[in-house]
Every structure is written in C-alpha cells, then in structure tokens.
Amino acid sequence: MKTRILITLPLAAALAIPALAQTSSTQTQSTTTQSTDTATGKQPLQPPAREGFWGRINPFARKNYVKRQTDPIRDRINELDELTASNTKAIKDTDERAHSGIKLASDKADVANQHAVEAGNKATAAQQSAQQATTRIQTVETVVSNIDQYKASNQTEIRFRPGQTVLSKNAKDALDEMATAVKGQRGYIIEVQGFSSGKGQIAIENSQKMAESVVRYLVLTHDIPVYRIYLVGMGNAPVTGEENKHISGGRVEVSLLKNDLEQLSSNSAAPMATTDQQQPK
Numbered sequence: 001m002k003t004r005i006l007i008t009l010p011l012a013a014a015l016a017i018p019a020l021a022q023t024s025s026t027q028t029q030s031t032t033t034q035s036t037d038t039a040t041g042k043q044p045l046q047p048p049a050r051e052g053f054w055g056r057i058n059p060f061a062r063k064n065y066v067k068r069q070t071d072p073i074r075d076r077i078n079e080l081d082e083l084t085a086s087n088t089k090a091i092k093d094t095d096e097r098a099h100s101g102i103k104l105a106s107d108k109a110d111v112a113n114q115h116a117v118e119a120g121n122k123a124t125a126a127q128q129s130a131q132q133a134t135t136r137i138q139t140v141e142t143v144v145s146n147i148d149q150y151k152a153s154n155q156t157e158i159r160f161r162p163g164q165t166v167l168s169k170n171a172k173d174a175l176d177e178m179a180t181a182v183k184g185q186r187g188y189i190i191e192v193q194g195f196s197s198g199k200g201q202i203a204i205e206n207s208q209k210m211a212e213s214v215v216r217y218l219v220l221t222h223d224i225p226v227y228r229i230y231l232v233g234m235g236n237a238p239v240t241g242e243e244n245k246h247i248s249g250g251r252v253e254v255s256l257l258k259n260d261l262e263q264l265s266s267n268s269a270a271p272m273a274t275t276d277q278q279q280p281k
Contacts, residue, residue, distance in 0.1 A: 004104070011183060043216075081206070093121060101170060101254060150188075150189060150257035150258060150259050151257065151258060152255055152256070152257055153188070153256045153257065153258045154178055154181065154255075154256040155253065155254065155255045155256065156174045156175070156177075156178055156254050157251055157252070157253055157254075158171040158174065158175070158210075158214055158251065158252040158254060159171070159209050159249070159250075159251050160249050160250040160252070161249050161250075162197065162249040162250070162253065163206075163249075164249075165206075165209045165210050165212075165213045165250075166213070167213055167214070167217055171214075172217065174254075175214065175217055175218060175221075175222075175254065176221075176222070176255055178190075178254065179218055179222035179224060180222075181256070182224075183222070183257065185258075187258055187259045188228065188256060188257060188258045188259075189228050189229070189257050190218065190224065190229045190230070190254065190255070190256055190257070191229060191230050191253075191254070191255040191257060192211045192215055192229060192230065192232070192253075192254055193211065193230045193232055193234050193252065193253045194206075194207030194208055194209075194210045194211030194212075194214075194231075194232070194233045194250065194251075194252045195207050195234050195235070195236070195237065195250060195251050195252070195253070196210065196233075196235060196236060196249075196250040197236060197249060197250065198235075198236055200235075201234060201235075203235035203236040204233050204234075204235035205233070206233075206235075206250060207231075207233040207234055207235050207236075207252075208231075208233030209254050210250045210251075210252050211231045211232065211233055212231065213229050214252050214254060214265050215229050221259075
C-alpha cells in the first residue's frame with residue numbers, strides 16, 4: 001500500500017507541472033488579446049476554469065465536458081462566418097455602385113461630346129451662312145451702284161422699203177431671235193431707233209411709224225412689256241459712225257441692253273440652294 005502511494009505522488013506532480021505552465025501561458029495570451037480589438041467586437045474567449053483534478057487536460061474527459069469546452073469556439077466561428085458574408089456582400093454592393101457610377105459618367109461624357117460636335121457643326125454652318133450673306137450683300141451693292149449702267153448685248157437692223165412700214169419675213173425672224181433670248185429674264189431694255197430718208201417733220205414721222213411697227217410686233221407677238229421698250233423716231237439724223245452714209249428708204253436699229261440684275265438673281269439663287277442642301281433632314 002505504501003509503495004503505491006509513493007509511486008502515485010511523483011506521477012501526479014509530473015503531470016501537474018506542465019498543466020501549471022500551460023495555464024500561465026494561456027492567461028498571459030488572454031491578457032494580451034483583451035487589450036486588442038476583435039473582428040466581432042466581443043472580448044476574446046477566456047480559457048475555461050480548472051475543473052477537477054486533471055483540469056483542462058483531463059485524459060478521461062467525457063462527451064459533455066468536450067461539448068462544453070468547444071461550444072464557445074463554435075459560436076465564435078459562426079459569428080466570424082456571418083461577418084465575412086456581410087463584408088463580402090458590402091464589397092460586392094460597393095463594386096456594383098462603382099461600376100454603375102462609372103457607366104453613368106461615361107454615358108454623360110458621350111452625350112456631352114455629341115452635343116459639342118453638334119454645336120461645332122452649327123457654328124460652321126453659321127459661319128458659312130454669314131460668308132454667303134456677306135458675298136450677296138457685296139453683289140447687291142455692286143449691282144445697285146451699276147443698276148443704271150446698261151451694256152449692249154445684242155443688236156439687229158430692220159430694213160424698210162421707201163414709204164412702207166410693214167415688217168418683212170427676215171425682219172420678223174430677226175426680232176423673234178432677239179425676243180426669245182430675253183424671255184423670262186430681268187434687267188434689260190430694248191432700244192428702238194427709227195431712221196428715214198427725206199427731210200424735216202416728214203422724215204421724223206416716217207421713222208416713228210417704222211419704229212412703232214417693230215414695237216407693236218414685240219409686244220403683241222412675244223409679250224415684251226411695254227415699259228422695257230424705249231422708242232424714238234430719229235428722222236434723217238445721221239447714224240453714229242455713218243455720218244456720210246446715204247439712207248435709202250428707212251431702217252430701224254433694235255438694241256438689247258442689259259444690266260447686272262440677272263447676275264444678281266443667279267448669284268442669290270446659288271447660295272440659297274447651297275444653304276438648303278446643308279439643312280439637316
């Protein structure tokens with residue numbers, strides 16, 4: 001009996017020394033951990049209190065004892081899993097919001113760029129319109145300054161036999177050609193000058209009648225406005241450049257005179273057509 005007691009006491013002492021060292025180390029680590037924050041915001045798990053003779057290293061521990069020791073650890077692990085899932089969800093939501101914000105900013109940048117391009121196109125169109133308007137104004141100023149300056153465009157001579165005022169076929173053909181050239185145009189006048197042989201008032205009256213027959217044909221046959229025709233009976237006045245030429249019978253000089261109004265009309269129509277083509281559909 002005494003021999004068993006002597007053997008048991010040294011064995012118990014040998015087992016107690018490591019347990020005491022482990023307890024001291026665990027207490028030191030617990031004190032250090034308590035001074036720091038944890039992920040769950042709770043205090044670190046405390047080492048279980050010494051139970052029974054064997055303490056925490058009871059080699060003969062039962063299932064309930066083990067369950068009691070591991071339940072706090074399992075609960076803390078579950079809390080950490082929930083915290084990890086919550087953090088993962090928050091990171092995912094933040095990432096989605098960041099992508100949405102980037103896409104929205106990119107879309108707005110594209111819209112702003114499109115507006116800038118449209119504004120540039122409108123500015124270019126406005127500049128072109130201003131240049132065209134300036135050109136048209138300069139053309140108008142030029143035409144207005146020269147509106148009473150007519151230039152000879154075409155001229156024909158109508159011959160009459162002595163004492164006659166009837167137009168021959170050749171005379172009508174010449175007048176038809178001149179009238180066709182001015183049909184639908186603007187900025188022209190027709191100058192009709194009659195010349196007749198003879199002397200004094202009789203020559204003037206004869207030249208007037210021949211010029212009137214030309215005017216009558218142009219008005220009735222070709223609808224030439226009367227206000228565009230200027231008629232004068234020159235009698236036996238010498239023809240310019242032909243002072244010494246003898247006039248036999250009678251003759252009528254028909255001159256077509258034009259200014260720059262037709263040019264103004266064509267120049268104005270061209271910029272307007274260009275502007276219409278540049279308008280957005």
